[in-house]
Amino acid sequence: MSSESLSPRQGGLLDPLIQSEAWQRFSHTGFYRFIVFPIGQIIVFIVAATVFLTALAYLVALLIPEPRPNIVLSDQISRQLPGMVISGISIGFVYAMVALGYTLVYGVLKFINFAHSEIFMFGSVIGFAFMNFLSSAGVLADWNPVVLVIATILISGIASGLLAVLIERVAYKPLRNAPRLVPLITAIGISFILQDVVRALASITINDFNLTYPTRNIAFFQNPIPVVIGTNEVRVRMTSIIIVIAAVIMLLALNYFVNGTKAGRGIRAISMDQATSGLMGIPVNLMISLTFFIGGAFGGAAGALFGLNVGNVTPYIGFIPGLKAFTAAVLGGIGNITGALLGGLLIGMIEAFLNGLLPYFPAIGIRYTDIITFGILIAVLIFRPSGLLGERVDEKV
Amino acid sequence: MLLKVNNLVKSFGGIRAVRDVTIGISEGSISSIIGPNGAGKTTFFNLLTGIYKPDQGSIDFNGRSLIGLRPDQVNKAGIARTFQSIRLFGNMTVLENIMVGTHSRLHISLPHTLLRTRRFKEQERLVQEKASMLLKFAGLSGKGDELSKNLPYGDQRRIEIARALASDPKLILLDEPTAGMNPQESAEAMSLFRKIRDELGITVVLIEHDMRVVMGISEHIDVLDYGQKIAEGTPEEIRANPRVVEAYLGRRAMGGGANNDSAA
Amino acid sequence: MATVSAMTPAKTGFREILSRPAVGLAVAILYVVVAVLFVFMLDRRSLWYPLASLVIAPIFLLSPLVVASLSMPRIARIVLLVVMFAVVMPVVGISNPPYLELAVQISIFAGLALGLNIVVGFAGLLDLGYVAFFAVGAYLWGMATSPSETIFTENAWTVSYWASNPDLSPLAAGFVAFVQSGAFFFVMFIGIAAAGLVGVLLGLPVLRLRGDYLAIVTLGFGEVIRIFARNLDSPINFTNGAQGLRNIAAPPLPGFYISFTESIASVLGLRVDNPAVLAKQLLFYTIGLVLLFVIILVCFRLKDSVIGRAWTAIREDEIAAIAMGVPLVRMKLLAFASGAAFAGAIGVLYAAKQTFIDPQSFILLQSITILAMVIVGGMGNVKGVVLGAMIITLVELHTLPNLSLQLNALRNAGQLNIPTQLDPAKYQPLVFGFVLVLMMLFRPAGLLPEKSRRLELMERNEDDELPKEEPISDAVLVDGSVPQE
Amino acid sequence: AAQDGDNVIRIASQTPLSGPQSVLGVSMSNAVRLAIDELSQPLVDMGYTVEYVPFDDQATPEVGVSNAQQIVADPSILAVVGHLNSGVAIPSSEVYNENDLVMISPANTNPAITDRGYATVNRVCGRDDLQGPTGANYAAELGITSAYVLHDTTAYGQGVAEYFQDEAERLGITVLGFEGTEEASNFDAIIQPILAQSPELIYFGGIYSQTAAFLAQARAAGYEGLFMGPDGTDSTEFAAIAGDAAVGTLYTTVAGPASIYPNAAAFIESYTEAFGEGPQPFAAQSYDSTAIALQAIQAAIESTGGLPSRADVAAAVRATADYEGLTGTITFDANGDPEIGLYYVIEVVSGDPAEWSNNSIIATLEIPSPLTAAAMAEATPAS
Amino acid sequence: MTVLLELTQVHTYYGHIHALKGVSVRVDQGEVVTLVGANGAGKTTTLKTISGITRPKRGKVMFNGQDITDMAPHHISAQGIAHVPEGRRIFPLLSVRENLEVGSWNVKGGRGIISDRMNQMFDMFPRLKERINQKGGTLSGGEQQMLAMARALMMAPSVLLLDEPSMGLAPVLVEGIFEIVKRINEAGNTVLLVEQNALMALEIAHRGYVLQTGEIVLEDTGAALLQNDLVRKAYLGET
Numbered sequence A: 001m002s003s004e005s006l007s008p009r010q011g012g013l014l015d016p017l018i019q020s021e022a023w024q025r026f027s028h029t030g031f032y033r034f035i036v037f038p039i040g041q042i043i044v045f046i047v048a049a050t051v052f053l054t055a056l057a058y059l060v061a062l063l064i065p066e067p068r069p070n071i072v073l074s075d076q077i078s079r080q081l082p083g084m085v086i087s088g089i090s091i092g093f094v095y096a097m098v099a100l101g102y103t104l105v106y107g108v109l110k111f112i113n114f115a116h117s118e119i120f121m122f123g124s125v126i127g128f129a130f131m132n133f134l135s136s137a138g139v140l141a142d143w144n145p146v147v148l149v150i151a152t153i154l155i156s157g158i159a160s161g162l163l164a165v166l167i168e169r170v171a172y173k174p175l176r177n178a179p180r181l182v183p184l185i186t187a188i189g190i191s192f193i194l195q196d197v198v199r200a201l202a203s204i205t206i207n208d209f210n211l212t213y214p215t216r217n218i219a220f221f222q223n224p225i226p227v228v229i230g231t232n233e234v235r236v237r238m239t240s241i242i243i244v245i246a247a248v249i250m251l252l253a254l255n256y257f258v259n260g261t262k263a264g265r266g267i268r269a270i271s272m273d274q275a276t277s278g279l280m281g282i283p284v285n286l287m288i289s290l291t292f293f294i295g296g297a298f299g300g301a302a303g304a305l306f307g308l309n310v311g312n313v314t315p316y317i318g319f320i321p322g323l324k325a326f327t328a329a330v331l332g333g334i335g336n337i338t339g340a341l342l343g344g345l346l347i348g349m350i351e352a353f354l355n356g357l358l359p360y361f362p363a364i365g366i367r368y369t370d371i372i373t374f375g376i377l378i379a380v381l382i383f384r385p386s387g388l389l390g391e392r393v394d395e396k397v
Numbered sequence B: 001m002l003l004k005v006n007n008l009v010k011s012f013g014g015i016r017a018v019r020d021v022t023i024g025i026s027e028g029s030i031s032s033i034i035g036p037n038g039a040g041k042t043t044f045f046n047l048l049t050g051i052y053k054p055d056q057g058s059i060d061f062n063g064r065s066l067i068g069l070r071p072d073q074v075n076k077a078g079i080a081r082t083f084q085s086i087r088l089f090g091n092m093t094v095l096e097n098i099m100v101g102t103h104s105r106l107h108i109s110l111p112h113t114l115l116r117t118r119r120f121k122e123q124e125r126l127v128q129e130k131a132s133m134l135l136k137f138a139g140l141s142g143k144g145d146e147l148s149k150n151l152p153y154g155d156q157r158r159i160e161i162a163r164a165l166a167s168d169p170k171l172i173l174l175d176e177p178t179a180g181m182n183p184q185e186s187a188e189a190m191s192l193f194r195k196i197r198d199e200l201g202i203t204v205v206l207i208e209h210d211m212r213v214v215m216g217i218s219e220h221i222d223v224l225d226y227g228q229k230i231a232e233g234t235p236e237e238i239r240a241n242p243r244v245v246e247a248y249l250g251r252r253a254m255g256g257g258a259n260n261d262s263a264a
Numbered sequence C: 001m002a003t004v005s006a007m008t009p010a011k012t013g014f015r016e017i018l019s020r021p022a023v024g025l026a027v028a029i030l031y032v033v034v035a036v037l038f039v040f041m042l043d044r045r046s047l048w049y050p051l052a053s054l055v056i057a058p059i060f061l062l063s064p065l066v067v068a069s070l071s072m073p074r075i076a077r078i079v080l081l082v083v084m085f086a087v088v089m090p091v092v093g094i095s096n097p098p099y100l101e102l103a104v105q106i107s108i109f110a111g112l113a114l115g116l117n118i119v120v121g122f123a124g125l126l127d128l129g130y131v132a133f134f135a136v137g138a139y140l141w142g143m144a145t146s147p148s149e150t151i152f153t154e155n156a157w158t159v160s161y162w163a164s165n166p167d168l169s170p171l172a173a174g175f176v177a178f179v180q181s182g183a184f185f186f187v188m189f190i191g192i193a194a195a196g197l198v199g200v201l202l203g204l205p206v207l208r209l210r211g212d213y214l215a216i217v218t219l220g221f222g223e224v225i226r227i228f229a230r231n232l233d234s235p236i237n238f239t240n241g242a243q244g245l246r247n248i249a250a251p252p253l254p255g256f257y258i259s260f261t262e263s264i265a266s267v268l269g270l271r272v273d274n275p276a277v278l279a280k281q282l283l284f285y286t287i288g289l290v291l292l293f294v295i296i297l298v299c300f301r302l303k304d305s306v307i308g309r310a311w312t313a314i315r316e317d318e319i320a321a322i323a324m325g326v327p328l329v330r331m332k333l334l335a336f337a338s339g340a341a342f343a344g345a346i347g348v349l350y351a352a353k354q355t356f357i358d359p360q361s362f363i364l365l366q367s368i369t370i371l372a373m374v375i376v377g378g379m380g381n382v383k384g385v386v387l388g389a390m391i392i393t394l395v396e397l398h399t400l401p402n403l404s405l406q407l408n409a410l411r412n413a414g415q416l417n418i419p420t421q422l423d424p425a426k427y428q429p430l431v432f433g434f435v436l437v438l439m440m441l442f443r444p445a446g447l448l449p450e451k452s453r454r455l456e457l458m459e460r461n462e463d464d465e466l467p468k469e470e471p472i473s474d475a476v477l478v479d480g481s482v483p484q485e
Numbered sequence D: 001a002a003q004d005g006d007n008v009i010r011i012a013s014q015t016p017l018s019g020p021q022s023v024l025g026v027s028m029s030n031a032v033r034l035a036i037d038e039l040s041q042p043l044v045d046m047g048y049t050v051e052y053v054p055f056d057d058q059a060t061p062e063v064g065v066s067n068a069q070q071i072v073a074d075p076s077i078l079a080v081v082g083h084l085n086s087g088v089a090i091p092s093s094e095v096y097n098e099n100d101l102v103m104i105s106p107a108n109t110n111p112a113i114t115d116r117g118y119a120t121v122n123r124v125c126g127r128d129d130l131q132g133p134t135g136a137n138y139a140a141e142l143g144i145t146s147a148y149v150l151h152d153t154t155a156y157g158q159g160v161a162e163y164f165q166d167e168a169e170r171l172g173i174t175v176l177g178f179e180g181t182e183e184a185s186n187f188d189a190i191i192q193p194i195l196a197q198s199p200e201l202i203y204f205g206g207i208y209s210q211t212a213a214f215l216a217q218a219r220a221a222g223y224e225g226l227f228m229g230p231d232g233t234d235s236t237e238f239a240a241i242a243g244d245a246a247v248g249t250l251y252t253t254v255a256g257p258a259s260i261y262p263n264a265a266a267f268i269e270s271y272t273e274a275f276g277e278g279p280q281p282f283a284a285q286s287y288d289s290t291a292i293a294l295q296a297i298q299a300a301i302e303s304t305g306g307l308p309s310r311a312d313v314a315a316a317v318r319a320t321a322d323y324e325g326l327t328g329t330i331t332f333d334a335n336g337d338p339e340i341g342l343y344y345v346i347e348v349v350s351g352d353p354a355e356w357s358n359n360s361i362i363a364t365l366e367i368p369s370p371l372t373a374a375a376m377a378e379a380t381p382a383s
Numbered sequence E: 001m002t003v004l005l006e007l008t009q010v011h012t013y014y015g016h017i018h019a020l021k022g023v024s025v026r027v028d029q030g031e032v033v034t035l036v037g038a039n040g041a042g043k044t045t046t047l048k049t050i051s052g053i054t055r056p057k058r059g060k061v062m063f064n065g066q067d068i069t070d071m072a073p074h075h076i077s078a079q080g081i082a083h084v085p086e087g088r089r090i091f092p093l094l095s096v097r098e099n100l101e102v103g104s105w106n107v108k109g110g111r112g113i114i115s116d117r118m119n120q121m122f123d124m125f126p127r128l129k130e131r132i133n134q135k136g137g138t139l140s141g142g143e144q145q146m147l148a149m150a151r152a153l154m155m156a157p158s159v160l161l162l163d164e165p166s167m168g169l170a171p172v173l174v175e176g177i178f179e180i181v182k183r184i185n186e187a188g189n190t191v192l193l194v195e196q197n198a199l200m201a202l203e204i205a206h207r208g209y210v211l212q213t214g215e216i217v218l219e220d221t222g223a224a225l226l227q228n229d230l231v232r233k234a235y236l237g238e239t
């Protein structure tokens, strides 16, 4: 596992600033390294992706101004732009949070934890269970919505993290010396088990496994916020804003944890060499459990946020977001934390743009969204075989 | 000259690992390349064998340029090598390892393989024979059916050499072949290197830090430092070269260690 | 250097006796006879029928593998296998058609697993989209012969298998008849070629990728093929999209299959209403078996050749392999293409047997199931992979359904009371998940590991005696190539 | 009871009992069980035991076919009720048909099911090529001029959506978009171009779990037009998921709402009592399918005087005429389609799941099956 | 002198390979002890058995009067045993500073102590200070060896286990490494040294053991072993 170097590369326009003494001092403070820089990075990613995709869209509009009779593509783009960007960002952050789980585990144990999409699902179900409990106790409406959201994220995050640790202990730890494909198969087995166990529990307790978040009666979550941009008004859903804020806070915390704390350093050391880490005094198993806990907690929290956003979850919702998040992790460079963030945002944005604009090309349509997304992934990997931010490990021989 | 390298350059990002190296190897010789850690010796081998692409310079081998060839093509052209950190096919037997080495000399055809034609069987038989011959040659008799990863270090070095020999090279490149051997074992290894040249007629180039081996076997030595060639000559000339002594051989212990290039 | 300590003595006694050819032969014959007797003893009317069948089906279907594994004179083995496949299996199949169906499904999945094994097990390339090549073969035959209204059936330029044009000239009619009789096998070859070609086309750009990057790209490719299959119904209809292709043709049924079926049935005293149906199953069984046989032969021949050694070398260490003269991309492409070609051929058989295909038959879960067969059986080991395919197919198609049928029968008989929420029929994937996890935990190298992996496994078994607390990966420290310098 | 084999009659069902589609599959299976419990008395009186054997086809063709082989191998199974997915029903019914075993489908609306003309294959549900146009016709009647059509990319959803689109265009409605998506929960991005074109109607060919989630999010994003779906919409869960956004939704179905049909009301009541939850779409049809099978077996026994052969049962099923079921009166035509399909257009009146049975019928259409229509056309040649 | 570290009749296996067949080794407080032996004799395995990476099947490892046979590696290292493993094994993607920080995992007493120690290391290996923010993997072989040593010394161990610290190093650096070992020992630390370069190792060692195929065949003072015929022939390359 690696994280991007925290100091900007040299040789740019900003060199005079970067080389100034004040900046040097500032750039080594924790405030810069763990707050300013990561937030800057997120903003840069979002802005860059938006600008790039928008430019591309207008380029297409230039080439094919009227893909369908009475549809002027450029008009549609400007009308839909804010909506597409917002939905791209909000789902992008969900993908990013799930992708982090893949990336952390991959970084440390070098295997793809396919059960992670079920951890995500579990988080969404726990979120439901918690809110449903409050709702049936009749106190849901009394809770301050902000407190409610925080509590839900915490509870589903912790529960999912513990579940991930449990899975690691039972199904992966005994196989740590086995060929890497073996835990892949147990992970798939665990997926089946988790889906059905959750389903059985849901069926027994509420006799149904279509779980609808009770928040649809709470005005705070339901009433969209109208935002007027230029001449057109977009309605931003509260849940989208919640996702973005929660994800950013959690990502900052993770960045601090991995790059700024002793435990984080230990995890990074383990990812490179378990045996030597043990020699250094690092409790390897504990650190691996910690990794699973954090990855699981992120997945679970993302699940709860997702559930809150879409309103309805089942034991089977994990698969598609899981697949996309996995794609995102690979796109960004698997094992790389910043890469997972970038990959998630990119996949979310690309999807939003494609889903928003392909309908104007009836011969293609949004049914080809996934194909185009995968096409982009393949193209990126052909030119950057280790993903966008993956370290190019040209093996030294 | 079997191999003629002119003005070879290779950098990694800011690190200039090989700068403007010109080296010639004459046919039938045993020669060494020495130099401090990080001097670019292994990188030089990697450039010769196509694992890295040179930034500049030419490599002419046996009258043809090797620039732009893939490692397998270089192998086919007649250069075989071993690795500084042993890279055997750990889960294959010793014999199988050596058999893989013959790959570039074989005729590979799917129909023949699937139909098990006479020609296929004949070729398999030849490969087997050659592998057994090399097994004996490298002093590994009786260990042919063991998994290579289960053998001790010294034997693994020998397997690597036998595997490299299996492709009938004109030139063999050995990267620190005696590292981790004790003096006794190093002496045995030296006689193996001589046999390779004398009995098989293969030109040998080695990278070594063990001066007993280098001085005892080399007919010619090139010295690299900071990616540049700083000296060449016979062992006696090198031993007497003050630049080499200062950069590499060392008179007395120097606490900080004064070798090395790497990033500025 | 260290010496190799004596092998564990406890097991040798029994093993040694079994390894005598005469004993092996006797045990094999006894096994087969008992298995067949068991099948004929099955009483469909018994309350415990599902449970009995659940136990007996694997016993019976595994018998060829038992014969293949016991030591006995080569000729005896061949005779025994031929008798098994040519006589015992068809007879049992006619008396108990679900077992015949199972045999066909097993041959299909074993063939697929063996194809994937070439890519994953031999060459070490993780392919998560293998089902795409299967789809290519299946759609080829499906599009050629389905009466569903695709561009192929609407336009005259393809010979429709079903509606031969009455106005054809005698010459053309003769050609059509020829194509019809040989079409299946002809298309099977095209399927091999087409899937192999697709394998190369995909492989060319992506084989430079390492490990898990390759996995995600192949996964994406599998999805792409499925999505194309689903969406290529407009603007021009190639695949009939989500509606799928129905009434796909079967290969022509030779007459003697029907008479064979009828005579066997009359010998067994069975009433067979529609012998053609059973005969068709037998035909698929034959094709599946021959195909599987060819695939196994090809696997063995490839593995035990320059090509196989090159693949193993690539799997072990790419850089060393290329430096030793193994052309990486070409050998990887060969692995990809041969694995794909098998899948293509089996796809044709699958479409013909299934008579209906739609994009849902080719989802990611299929690829993963096939991968599970390879790994559960023992990556790289042909016999192991066949066993893995058998077991997973049996568990999915026979064991689990029968388990829930048994519970349901008990419930119908009033002997068991299960709330509907916990209806066992609903939880087959749960049990399947447990089966996967437990199998891997207890046999991490697969049921029948490859030779070298078997050695690793033994090491692990001994390690089990060590304190469980902190198993530190020792392999890393000693064997791992150290990336840093 | 099962020991005395010759008197055991079994009815099998094949539906997805596991996986995401199991909500529907389980409910179908439950309804079959309920029908057998409630309606097998006449057969019991004749001295037979009727048993139910549920199979899980996992919505997967291999599993369906393999189960089908097991089913046909059990001679006491005289009828199959199933499947949910046409992709599974088509290959499995080849096996049934080869063995003369009758299948009655409660849910496969794909035209291909009966268009093969098999003597053993029947269905009690509507056909996509009739249901889709029903919706379009009604939309035209409402004076809708523009519509946006979505589907779930399944054979069912896409099929019905395509028939809707064709009819709508024929009637002069502008179809602003026709899109299929596998997305099940997050529709943010998909809604954008719809909002940008402000259609008067969205038609979504799919199952309620997807369509309801879509509707809720579309309303939240500001969509104010009409929403319409096929019979996959007909579930209390639709209201549970979409909440107040569900109000005003239109859907087409062959099953009238319970509030108007006393039989249906009784069914819902006994179903809820037995299984603790309300029936899902296709449950009523499954009940009817089973009832028809039981009735046909009874008729076959009466005419043959003993345990009938499967072919007898198949013939008896095909001969079903004027059967008064929960979902209307059924007479099979020669292909196994109901001769006259009674299609309702229903409007959702409340976001409360408990109120679902009070949904109001706003149009009723009788549409003949293609065979029947052809026969009628022959009988009264157009002048 | 007090016995600091003691292996009694240790048997270690790799699967069915019996690598140590009853090895007994004693290291006293303040000594430099070296293990000499051919390839595959079991030297590395002995060190790995001490630091808990491999587990002996039989036998006992005592440290400071405490049984550490079945302890996890991180607990053993917390006892004050530092192991510089064969092949250096630097964390390639961590910077030099981070590598040293990882080495001080068990150091109690906060930032102050750690930065003091780090400065000591920089005094000992000035080269490392120049490379403080460079990634470990990009260092040259010699620098990595220094880093490996410094990383182990960060935990101020009472015993240092060194496995072939001179392998692959230029002659000039080999001298430097031995110089440092001497200095460390003079500062009061105990060292267990494994070296192919038996001559130099025996020169600085107080005592030495000769290992052959997993068994101890000789034990004596360093000076005496240097004179021993077997040693001279087999390990010093003399004829």
Ligand SMILES: Nc1ncnc2c1ncn2[C@@H]1O[C@H](COP(=O)(O)OP(=O)(O)OP(=O)(O)O)[C@@H](O)[C@H]1O
Pocket (backbone or CB within 6 Å): A394, A395, A396, B012, B015, B016, B017, B035, B036, B037, B038, B039, B040, B041, B042, B043, B044, B084, B261, B262, B263, C485, E138, E139, E140, E141, E142, E168
């Ligand atoms: N793939 C690579 N990426 C980055 N830097 C590299 C790479 N390969 C080599 N280097 C750098 O190039 C320089 C020369 O390395 P090389 O391995 O050739 O040294 P060497 O002479 O073989 O040293 P040694 O005797 O220690 O093996 C070193 O500074 C090394 O860090």
Ligand SMILES: Nc1ncnc2c1ncn2[C@@H]1O[C@H](COP(=O)(O)OP(=O)(O)OP(=O)(O)O)[C@@H](O)[C@H]1O
Pocket (backbone or CB within 6 Å): B149, B150, B151, B152, B153, B154, B180, C001, C002, C474, C475, C478, C479, E014, E017, E019, E037, E038, E039, E040, E041, E042, E043, E044, E045, E046
């Ligand atoms: N991971 C392993 N798996 C199997 N056998 C091993 C393993 N590690 C070491 N061995 C074997 O154990 C024996 C002792 O090895 P060890 O590495 O301790 O020797 P050594 O004295 O350090 O040799 P060297 O001088 O080569 O470093 C050797 O026969 C070796 O082949």
Ligand SMILES: [Mg+2]
Pocket (backbone or CB within 6 Å): B041, B042, B043, B084
């Ligand atoms: Mg080197």
Ligand SMILES: [Mg+2]
Pocket (backbone or CB within 6 Å): E043, E044, E045, E086
């Ligand atoms: Mg060693």
